[in-house]
Amino acid sequence: MDIKLLEVVNLKVGVNQDNKEIPIVNGISFHLNKGETLGIVGESGCGKSMTSLALMGLLPPGVDWQSGDIILEDMHFKNFKNKDWRSVRGKKISMIFQEPMSSLNPVYTVADQIMEIVLNHENVSKRQARVRALEMLKLVGIPRPEQVLDEYPHQLSGGMRQRIMIAIALACNPEILIADEPTTALDVTIQAQILELMKEIQEKLHMSIVLITHDLGVVAEMCDRVMVMYAGEIVEKAKVVDLFDSPKHPYTQGLLESLPDINKQMEYLSSIPGIVPAPGNMPIGCKFSPRCPFVHDRCSVNPPLFDTPEGTKVKCWLYEEASVKKEAVL
Amino acid sequence: MFAYIVRRMLHMLLVVFVISLIIFFSIRLTGDPVSVMFSTGEASKEAIEAVRANLGLDKPLPVQYAIFIKGLLTFDFGESFRSGMPVTTLIMERAWATLSLALGGIVVAILIAFPVGILSAVKRGSGVDFFGRIFSLVGISFPNFWLGIMLILVFAVYLQWLPASGFDSFQHLILPSITLGMILSGILARLVRSSMLEVLNQQYISTAKSKGISEWSVIMKHGFRNALLPTVTFLGLQFGSLLGGTVIVEQVFSWPGIGTLIIDAINQRDYPVIQGGVIFLAIIMVVVNLLVDLSYTLIDPRIKTGKEA
Ligand SMILES: Nc1ncnc2c1ncn2[C@@H]1O[C@H](COP(=O)(O)OP(=O)(O)OP(=O)(O)O)[C@@H](O)[C@H]1O
Ligand SMILES: [Mg+2]
Numbered sequence: 149m150d151i152k153l154l155e156v157v158n159l160k161v162g163v164n165q166d167n168k169e170i171p172i173v174n175g176i177s178f179h180l181n182k183g184e185t186l187g188i189v190g191e192s193g194c195g196k197s198m199t200s201l202a203l204m205g206l207l208p209p210g211v212d213w214q215s216g217d218i219i220l221e222d223m224h225f226k227n228f229k230n231k232d233w234r235s236v237r238g239k240k241i242s243m244i245f246q247e248p249m250s251s252l253n254p255v256y257t258v259a260d261q262i263m264e265i266v267l268n269h270e271n272v273s274k275r276q277a278r279v280r281a282l283e284m285l286k287l288v289g290i291p292r293p294e295q296v297l298d299e300y301p302h303q304l305s306g307g308m309r310q311r312i313m314i315a316i317a318l319a320c321n322p323e324i325l326i327a328d329e330p331t332t333a334l335d336v337t338i339q340a341q342i343l344e345l346m347k348e349i350q351e352k353l354h355m356s357i358v359l360i361t362h363d364l365g366v367v368a369e370m371c372d373r374v375m376v377m378y379a380g381e382i383v384e385k386a387k388v389v390d391l392f393d394s395p396k397h398p399y400t401q402g403l404l405e406s407l408p409d410i411n412k413q414m415e416y417l418s419s420i421p422g423i424v425p426a427p428g429n430m431p432i433g434c435k436f437s438p439r440c441p442f443v444h445d446r447c448s449v450n451p452p453l454f455d456t457p458e459g460t461k462v463k464c465w466l467y468e469e470a471s472v473k474k475e476a477v478l
Numbered sequence: 479m480f481a482y483i484v485r486r487m488l489h490m491l492l493v494v495f496v497i498s499l500i501i502f503f504s505i506r507l508t509g510d511p512v513s514v515m516f517s518t519g520e521a522s523k524e525a526i527e528a529v530r531a532n533l534g535l536d537k538p539l540p541v542q543y544a545i546f547i548k549g550l551l552t553f554d555f556g557e558s559f560r561s562g563m564p565v566t567t568l569i570m571e572r573a574w575a576t577l578s579l580a581l582g583g584i585v586v587a588i589l590i591a592f593p594v595g596i597l598s599a600v601k602r603g604s605g606v607d608f609f610g611r612i613f614s615l616v617g618i619s620f621p622n623f624w625l626g627i628m629l630i631l632v633f634a635v636y637l638q639w640l641p642a643s644g645f646d647s648f649q650h651l652i653l654p655s656i657t658l659g660m661i662l663s664g665i666l667a668r669l670v671r672s673s674m675l676e677v678l679n680q681q682y683i684s685t686a687k688s689k690g691i692s693e694w695s696v697i698m699k700h701g702f703r704n705a706l707l708p709t710v711t712f713l714g715l716q717f718g719s720l721l722g723g724t725v726i727v728e729q730v731f732s733w734p735g736i737g738t739l740i741i742d743a744i745n746q747r748d749y750p751v752i753q754g755g756v757i758f759l760a761i762i763m764v765v766v767n768l769l770v771d772l773s774y775t776l777i778d779p780r781i782k783t784g785k786e787a
Contacts, residue, residue, distance in 0.1 A: 251685045253700055254682070254779070300780070316685070
């Protein structure tokens, strides 16, 4: 029933400094099923945005794709030239950003900005593109859409702008929507509306969503599966229910403990002392070990991802035996 | 919008009025025009007084100023002390030369500075950027009379590709325009580079890229279009010093423009011509400023003239 849509294999992204590779995203692998929502959580600076930018081929200057591959249908992104990336962006994979106030171009009308992506990917007339723009505004629930078409971003509220960003992103009916903290900058009621809208549209259009967030409440609300990132690595991959019922990795446990109220958003973690190490200044072995309450000898070697009986994958030596047992049963 | 333009017109009138005051009284501090005319010293006292009365210089200063202002209202700047020609005619004969030179200078500056500035920003830190920044620096540091003389030497004297002076054809316009535009292009390229760098960092550039449109569209349609606003502001502000620059360039290339007219008039203390020339330049300045301000509404939809302003 789960159809694999996108697969990321051992992706390594980082900066090259003095002939040394300093990884920011350090060899992560995951996949995305058709129609599902995959959450990516983790503290600031752990490489969530870099991962999503790599999916779009939009790594900032100075940050390179070092190794690994991303596979969508029969396309291997590692071989991509500029032109190949352009045919994927906005057509197969779209992205919406954190800052709705600044993610629309101030000098073009709403219609211009939606029509641009349609005219770029589809062989349609301007009139048809405008009709599509209007449909999209209706889809994302913009009041008086005919007028808003000819308005400029500064005439619209933050929530409206994020709706319009979603309209742009979905105008060419992409298979994947990457949302990098899409509601962080909005106030709480608007946040809920935008998330609700994303869910609704997902059902209508059968697309997959990669949702990056700090907010575990949002994860519980929106996601089917979650991956927890720490210092450029995936430390836990689990179904949402399993993650909240029985978090495995000490880091995940810490994340959940720091949420006395599930709806409270946390950007730093009171229950885990210390901070995320910077790229280029990583501890040897398990990267979480300096902050981990269960640290022991084994942690001087970086653990692989172990399978647990529940089907969670966790990067921690504490689960070595559980995973061995599972293999023995099989 | 209409109310805004009317208000701006009144403002412009005030500016021109203040300039008329300054120019009228300051040139009268430079000395007596009649004594320049009769510098050989052989004329009788009566003859000199007659000339003075004839030119209206015997009246008290406030009366002279009132006459000047009254003429100004009908664009009548009086007659030249020297040639007796109406000043308006003298100015109109030369206005086109000065305006085409100023326009040529701006065109040259834009043709050089836009590509250099944009490329520098896009290829930030590369060899192109280095070259572009050196160019800006060199452009800024050239005195334009020196550049003009060098251009004449190379292109008119040695290569003989272009004429060194005069105002008969398009070819005549090339060297003066380059001379005038060069300095402006240095500063302009810097400004274009820095505003492009700022714009290219904006979130909406990421949005544009994420649509899969070409890099060229991202840079020009989304980037440069937004970098244009500070650039137009700058060009508007620089128009004054550009007109100032024409005075020097006109001298170097024997260009028959307003600048040459004013300088000759100053040497001869030809009051009406000086006044007329300066007022004319001032009017051009304020009109250009108004046009620049109005163009904002076209470039930036966030600016709504007259309503909130
Ligand atoms: N342009 C860049 N050049 C080099 N390193 C960068 C650059 N941008 C980000 N980094 C580094 O990459 C790491 C991961 O950044 P990323 O933006 O992916 O974090 P994040 O998980 O999205 O954090 P946040 O929750 O704050 O958005 C950070 O340590 C950051 O310092
Ligand atoms: Mg981020």
